Amino acid sequence: KQEVTQIPAALSVPEGENLVLNCSFTDSAIYNLQWFRQDPGKGLTSLLLIQSSQREQTSGRLNASLDKSSGRSTLYIAASQPGDSATYLCAVRPRDNYGQNFVFGPGTRLSVLP
């Protein structure tokens, strides 16, 4: 059974710092991996979707990498801002799941201090 973990569970950094969030998954047989952002009391907003054949995806100050063989993905946030404060979740879509369901990690709660 696919399991997804995220480290750290919470992170607090001063504004302007570059930071890395980590996501690990136990089974490398995946179709893709998706990073989401969730603000308190809100829904999930998709940030980046990486296909299993890709090594990374970039959107603005965000860069996500995927190392499928080692079961790891990182989300890099450059020049962090207070508006980046949110919970970040990663999710993988296993290859053997015909319902095409994603398996979610527990999230990393990020606080960027002004």
Added chain:
Amino acid sequence: DAGITQSPRHKVTETGTPVTLRCHQTENHRYMYWYRQDPGHGLRLIHYSYGVKDTDKGEVSDGYSVSRSKTEDFLLTLESATSSQTSVYFCAIAQGGRDYGYTFGSGTRLTVV
């Protein structure tokens, strides 16, 4: 948002009453999902649909039923609400195929008293 709405946004109901939550999409996506999110448990799949009248159970389906009579609507029913079903419920849609990800609705906060 990408054409997915949930209703109601908030609801308070009494134990033992039936409750129906609605997810509506305008994207004509094939797959629709219901998740619940709880502190300490993260997101857990309740039920999903892979087409009109085609549904299947997720990992926490007990006490819930679903229906999908049209592509655009996916209904989640709590047959007899219990306090353990107090949660935030999210609907998600996916186009289908290996290359596509999820799009989420804004959620329904349900309180069972």
